[in-house]
Amino acid sequence: MSRLQVVSGKGGTGKTTVAAALALALATEGKRALLVEVEGRQGIAQLFETEALPYEERKIAVAPGGGEVYALAIDPELALLDYLQMFYKLGSAGRALKKLGAVDFATTIAPGLRDVLLTGKACEAVRRKDKRGRFAYDCVIMDAPPTGRITRFLNVNDEVAGLAKIGPIHNQAQAVMRVLKSPETSVHLVTLLEEMPVQETVDGITELRAAQLPVGRVIVNMVRPALLDEAELELGLERTPRTAIAKTLAAAGLGGARGAGGRLVDPLLAQAAEYAERYALEGAQRAVLAEHGLPLHELPLLADGLDLGGLYELAAELREQGVRNS
Amino acid sequence: MSVDPARDPLDVDALLDDPKTRIVVCCGSGGVGKTTTAAALGLRAAERGRTVVVLTIDPARRLAQSMGIDSLDNVPRRVKDVHGGGELHAMMLDMKRTFDEIVEAHADEDRARAILSNPFYQSLSAGFAGTQEYMAMEKLGQLRSRDEWDLIIVDTPPSRSALDFLDAPKRLGSFLDGKLIRLLMAPAKVGGRAGMKFLNVGMSMMTGALGKLLGGQLLRDVQTFVAAMDTMFGGFRKRADATYRLLQAPGTAFLVVASPERDALREAAYFVERLAADDMPLAGLVLNRVHGSGAAGLSAERALAAAESLEERNEEPAEDAEDAEAGAAAEPAGENLDASGIVDQEGGKVGGRNSSESEAPNSPEASGSSLPTEDTDSGASVEQLTAGLLRLHAERMRLLARERHTRDRFTALHPEVAVAEVAALPGDVHDLDGLRAIGDRLAQTSDGGRA
Ligand SMILES: Nc1ncnc2c1ncn2[C@@H]1O[C@H](COP(=O)(O)OP(=O)(O)OP(=O)(O)O)[C@@H](O)[C@H]1O
Ligand SMILES: Nc1ncnc2c1ncn2[C@@H]1O[C@H](COP(=O)(O)OP(=O)(O)O)[C@@H](O)[C@H]1O
Ligand SMILES: [Mg+2]
Ligand SMILES: [Mg+2]
Numbered sequence: 161m162s163r164l165q166v167v168s169g170k171g172g173t174g175k176t177t178v179a180a181a182l183a184l185a186l187a188t189e190g191k192r193a194l195l196v197e198v199e200g201r202q203g204i205a206q207l208f209e210t211e212a213l214p215y216e217e218r219k220i221a222v223a224p225g226g227g228e229v230y231a232l233a234i235d236p237e238l239a240l241l242d243y244l245q246m247f248y249k250l251g252s253a254g255r256a257l258k259k260l261g262a263v264d265f266a267t268t269i270a271p272g273l274r275d276v277l278l279t280g281k282a283c284e285a286v287r288r289k290d291k292r293g294r295f296a297y298d299c300v301i302m303d304a305p306p307t308g309r310i311t312r313f314l315n316v317n318d319e320v321a322g323l324a325k326i327g328p329i330h331n332q333a334q335a336v337m338r339v340l341k342s343p344e345t346s347v348h349l350v351t352l353l354e355e356m357p358v359q360e361t362v363d364g365i366t367e368l369r370a371a372q373l374p375v376g377r378v379i380v381n382m383v384r385p386a387l388l389d390e391a392e393l394e395l396g397l398e399r400t401p402r403t404a405i406a407k408t409l410a411a412a413g414l415g416g417a418r419g420a421g422g423r424l425v426d427p428l429l430a431q432a433a434e435y436a437e438r439y440a441l442e443g444a445q446r447a448v449l450a451e452h453g454l455p456l457h458e459l460p461l462l463a464d465g466l467d468l469g470g471l472y473e474l475a476a477e478l479r480e481q482g483v484r485n486s
Numbered sequence: 487m488s489v490d491p492a493r494d495p496l497d498v499d500a501l502l503d504d505p506k507t508r509i510v511v512c513c514g515s516g517g518v519g520k521t522t523t524a525a526a527l528g529l530r531a532a533e534r535g536r537t538v539v540v541l542t543i544d545p546a547r548r549l550a551q552s553m554g555i556d557s558l559d560n561v562p563r564r565v566k567d568v569h570g571g572g573e574l575h576a577m578m579l580d581m582k583r584t585f586d587e588i589v590e591a592h593a594d595e596d597r598a599r600a601i602l603s604n605p606f607y608q609s610l611s612a613g614f615a616g617t618q619e620y621m622a623m624e625k626l627g628q629l630r631s632r633d634e635w636d637l638i639i640v641d642t643p644p645s646r647s648a649l650d651f652l653d654a655p656k657r658l659g660s661f662l663d664g665k666l667i668r669l670l671m672a673p674a675k676v677g678g679r680a681g682m683k684f685l686n687v688g689m690s691m692m693t694g695a696l697g698k699l700l701g702g703q704l705l706r707d708v709q710t711f712v713a714a715m716d717t718m719f720g721g722f723r724k725r726a727d728a729t730y731r732l733l734q735a736p737g738t739a740f741l742v743v744a745s746p747e748r749d750a751l752r753e754a755a756y757f758v759e760r761l762a763a764d765d766m767p768l769a770g771l772v773l774n775r776v777h778g779s780g781a782a783g784l785s786a787e788r789a790l791a792a793a794e795s796l797e798e799r800n801e802e803p804a805e806d807a808e809d810a811e812a813g814a815a816a817e818p819a820g821e822n823l824d825a826s827g828i829v830d831q832e833g834g835k836v837g838g839r840n841s842s843e844s845e846a847p848n849s850p851e852a853s854g855s856s857l858p859t860e861d862t863d864s865g866a867s868v869e870q871l872t873a874g875l876l877r878l879h880a881e882r883m884r885l886l887a888r889e890r891h892t893r894d895r896f897t898a899l900h901p902e903v904a905v906a907e908v909a910a911l912p913g914d915v916h917d918l919d920g921l922r923a924i925g926d927r928l929a930q931t932s933d934g935g936r937a
Contacts, residue, residue: 171516171644172749272609319609355914356517356546387881388874400868408872411799412792414784427780428875435878437912463884465748 161186161485162346162376164286164339165301168310168364169350170357174381176203177466177474178350178459179303180229184475186485187227191298193485194285195220197233198278199305204231209468215239217285224472230297232285239277243332272319276333279316283339298485307349307364314340314347315371346376351449353380353442358449365452377483378454380446382461386439393436397429405429457481496770496904498929501739502531502637508737509630509638510769513651515753516644518745519774519908521545522915522924524641525553525576527741529565529918530925531637532574539575539635541625543618543643548916550578560584562629567918575635584621585611592721597714606711618643619651620726627729649760652733739769742903744896746776746889751896758900770904771896772928776889777910779882786883793876800869906930 165186167179180195187193194217197204205213208220213233221229288296305313312319317337324330339345349364351357361378368375402425406417415421449456459477462470501507512524521542528540539562542555550556553565555576560583562575589607590598601607611617622643629638642651732738740761744754754771761768897905908927915924 355548355916359547385881387878388871392871392874400871404868405872405875408796408868409792409876412796412872412876414788414792424781424784428879430780431878431882432875434912441913463881464888 161299162344162374163295163297163299164282164345165299165376166304166310166314166345166347167302167350167379168304168307168347169379169381170308170352170360171306173350173352173357174459175306175350176207176303177471178348178379178381179301180204180207181459181471181474181478182348182483183229183301184221184223184227184472185478185483186299186301187221187223187229188475188479188484189223189225189227191223191227191485192296193223193227193229194297194300195229195231195303196282196285196300197231197303198236198282199303200233200235202233203303204233207466207468207471223475232281234278234281236274236277239281240274243277243280272316273324273329275313276316276320276329276336279314279336279340280332283336286339286344304347307360310347310364311367311371311373314368314373318371341372341374343374345374347373348376348379350379350381352382353445355441355445358445362448362452365454375454378449378452378456380449380456380458383458384438384442384461388432388435388439393432393439397432397436402429455482457483494770494904496772496906498527498530498906499534501769502527502536503534505636506737507637507739509626509640509732509739511640511642511733511738511740512743512772513642513740513757514743514772515750518743518750519772520644520743521549521641522921523741523743523772523774523908523928524639525549526915526921526924526928528574528576528637528639529568529921530929531639532565532568532572533570533922533925535570535572536637537573537635538637538639539577539629540639540641541577541579541622541629542641543579543622545578545641546914546916548914552917560587565918579618579622579625581618581621582611584625585617588624588722593714600710601714604711604714605707607715619645619653622651623726623729627725627732630732649756652730652760652764652766734765734767736767739767741769741772743772743774745774746893748892751892755896755899758903768903770906771900772906772908773893774908775910776893776907777882777885779879779886781879782883782886784879784883786880786887789876789880789883793873793880796869796873796876800867800873 165179165182167175167182169175169178176197183193183195195204197213202212204220205211208231210220213220213231215233215235215238217230217232219228220231223229282300282302285297286295286300290296304310315337317333320329320333324333347368349361351361365375365378403417405428406422406425409415409421409424410417414424446456457478458481459474462473501510510524510527512520512527514520521544524540524542525545528538532538541562542550545553545555547556553576555563555565555578560577560580562577565574565576568574586602589601593601619642622640626638626640629635645651733740742754742757742761744750758768758771893905897903906928908924911920911923915921
């Protein structure tokens with residue numbers, strides 16, 4: 161199991177949710193996981209129903225069996241100032257830079273610079289050791305930018321090479337890349353069983369591989385329950401006489417076969433036909449995903465929305481599907 | 487179907503047919519169907535006689551292909567197979583190209599070359615958060631000034647927040663106009679200006695610190711870039727302001743698109759409030775991917791209870807048959823009633839069809855418990871099947887209730903907003919027929935027709 165787990169995917173597919181569930185799953189049984197967020201959106205705090213996270217590692221959840229999940233919202237501005245302080249003892253000049261908008265500048269005009277800071281902070285946490293020489297965290301899980309930007313985001317080296325050819329930023333980028341391109345890192349993609357997210361996932365896999373970034377798992381999120389199986393769909397839609405269904409509905413007390421019960425048949429079959437179409441589409445998208453030889457996982461759609469309890473359910477589901485820290 | 491007393495339906499056709507409508511902007515959070523809605527509106531307006539251009543951003547690949555706009559040349563193309571008297575043109579925004587074109591149009595050749603090859607320009611044009619929004623506005627301004635279309639439909643970038651579309655151009659503007667940029671430009675101008683002494687103090691500290699951080703070469707690149715862009719800053723801001731004013735003009739209509747989900751409708755509410763604050767004309771809300779049911783009279787609870795009783799019967803064939811017969815007795819017998827089917831539940835074949843799929847016994851739980859017969863159960867019995875249909879229905883009714891609940895929360899907050907509901911089609915929308923189907927649903931003003 162890689163120590164840096166990066167979670168990407170199309171917007172809205174559940175990156176933040178899956179990253180958090182993954183952190184819980186990996187922290188289970190006495191491990192310690194750090195969940196980091198890089199887009200300044202406080203998604204983790206919302207999910208765990210806590211107040212906004214400061215730029216500081218703090219414990220936000222206990223995993224089953226005594227593990228701990230810490231969280232950190234990396235703020236690029238603060239990371240830059242941190243970095244300046246650490247390497248240059250800039251002190252008040254650092255504050256002046258901020259006041260002038262230099263930090264804003266460095267982090268907006270050159271997204272590559274910002275990304276070096278963000279990934280750099282995450283990699284630092286991956287490598288950090290305590291006094292006894294043990295890793296501070298068993299693993300670091302990153303709620304990363306969406307698929308469309310993930311390769312550029314992680315490939316800071318290429319991005320920065322054009323900007324800083326020598327100097328400390330350049331060196332930092334190199335150090336980051338050594339971690340990111342190693343087996344220590346694994347990039348997972350979250351998707352839904354719909355055409356656009358699957359297409360993005362496929363494109364993402366191709367891009368990541370081309371950039372020699374290690375692709376890990378594909379996690380299909382919000383999978384709807386299979387309410388009718390193949391045999392039922394076939395039998396129901398094509399072979400069963402409508403009168404038999406009408407009678408069965410009547411027998412179940414839903415009104416006479418020629419009356420109220422009978423009138424249900426058409427709409428119920430129409431719903432089944434829609435279901436069948438979606439079922440076929442989902443099957444086709446599953447097949448597309450399966451072509452890439454990556455481990456596939458599926459997480460259910462939690463019908464009543466997602467709360468903290470639901471998050472633990474998803475974590476348990478991941479563990480059942482073999483995602484664990486061993 | 488419920489009647490919604492307080493709510494105005496949105497009259498999409500009236501909006502599209504009104505010659506005074508010149509720009510329709512589709513906005514909303516990511517993945518809700520903005521692009522689909524924009525394309526469907528464009529097609530509908532064209533087929534109702536208008537000359538339309540649709541500016542799409544990041545369309546699904548197959549949708550772009552079906553409209554013939556999958557090549558990225560950044561100019562509108564006429565869409566084929568549009569019925570009726572109007573014309574539909576469509577394009578897909580290429581943000582980098584749009585940026586390059588601005589540079590080429592507003593700087594002399596040498597300066598343009600210097601800008602285009604500068605690593606900072608490359609980084610900015612490809613990746614600055616907000617560049618896409620800014621370029622969409624820019625393109626809208628360009629299309630409008632060409633005056634070749636009487637209706638422009640604009641899609642907005644897939645940002646996480648619907649508000650980004652309105653804010654990004656200003657952010658880019660103020661960024662390009664910022665204090666630091668002025669400072670960085672100073673060395674290129676040293677000599678000329680009064681008051682530079684003061685700035686120079688700040689400057690040397692600044693360049694010192696930045697130089698340390700970035701390395702000298704990088705700082706020089708920044709300065710060259712900033713100096714080269716200098717002449718264009720004013721232009722950027724002026725055009726962004728002009729487009730912003732265009733959005734406030736009477737010929738513009740905003741449509742906020744949302745799916746009936748909590749997050750999407752929360753964004754929609756922010757957007758509605760923001761439009762009002764900025765005097766931007768809101769035409770209404772498009773609630774996309776709404777589910778309906780033709781059997782809405784049957785509640786989830788009753789459907790589930792019935793499904794359970796059917797499944798129980800299925801496990802006790804003898805009693806089951808009697809009950810079924812008793813239940814159906816009031817009704818005239820159907821064609822299959824006295825064929826072996828209903829009595830012979832374990833066989834699972836109503837009407838005694840003894841088909842070839844018996845070699846695939848894949849529902850052990852249904853038949854396994856009692857007498858294992860020769861005549862094994864291959865598919866599902868009618869009871870199981872009907873129970874499945876009822877469970878499916880219960881699921882649908884729960885979804886309907888959730889969607890209705892989130893929608894009602896929005897309407898309670900904004901009763902003034904007209905709403906058009908678009909049914910969720912079972913598959914994705916990726917051709918003109920799909921767009922027509924969406925268009926028809928958009929224009930259906932009552933919600934009685936929800937699929
Ligand atoms: N398995 C699930 N069941 C039910 N709801 C879910 C599930 N996974 C995610 N959600 C919900 O879907 C929405 C989007 O999830 P989330 O915020 O994790 O996505 P994201 O990919 O991080 O989005 P963004 O691209 O905006 O960062 C949230 O409202 C979340 O609660
Ligand atoms: N009413 C609908 N029924 C079924 N699928 C839809 C509907 N509206 C949109 N879609 C599908 O949803 C996906 C996202 O739609 P899109 O218009 O690209 O969203 P956005 O532009 O808001 O990101 C597409 O695959 C599209 O085909
Ligand atoms: Mg997120
Ligand atoms: Mg779109």
